[in-house]
Amino acid sequence: MRYGSLILEKKEFVYVKQILNITRYSCDFETKKSLQKLSEELKEAHIIDDAEMPMDVIRLNSRVTLVFNNGLEKTFQVVAPKHKDVAQNKISVLATMGAALLGYSEGDIIVWDFPTGRQKLKIVKVEQEERSKNLNPVI
Numbered sequence: 001m002r003y004g005s006l007i008l009e010k011k012e013f014v015y016v017k018q019i020l021n022i023t024r025y026s027c028d029f030e031t032k033k034s035l036q037k038l039s040e041e042l043k044e045a046h047i048i049d050d051a052e053m054p055m056d057v058i059r060l061n062s063r064v065t066l067v068f069n070n071g072l073e074k075t076f077q078v079v080a081p082k083h084k085d086v087a088q089n090k091i092s093v094l095a096t097m098g099a100a101l102l103g104y105s106e107g108d109i110i111v112w113d114f115p116t117g118r119q120k121l122k123i124v125k126v127e128q129e130e131r132s133k134n135l136n137p138v139i
Contacts, residue, residue: 006045006103056106065125
């Protein structure tokens with residue numbers, strides 16, 4: 001892990017904690033397991049101000065290019081649950097993939113349990129979209 005722990009911006013950290021609390025009882029087993037892992041990782045996360053956020057850290061609205069175990073390269077955008085759109089590769093931070101990526105940075109390798117089994121992912125590129133301004137815990 002490039003920075004030693006997950007890095008999250010303060011407002012996004014609060015937002016993610018709120019939506020984790022709201023959704024903890026309403027998910028399937030695999031998603032619940034993934035969100036529990038994210039919740040554990042958040043306990044050790046480094047929380048910083050927006051102005052201090054490194055540009056290579058995955059946050060809400062980041063576009064992320066990954067290389068999977070099989071060599072497949074794919075780009076996703078991590079978004080708030082209400083903005084998810086699989087057809088446009090916009091994945092919810094509450095989805096297994098979104099939970100796996102949040103707070104990691106370019107160059108990191110993640111090993112995460114997905115519904116299809118354990119996967120090893122390499123983050124090859126992180127691009128920032130608009131900053132997450134009006135975070136609302138309504139999912």
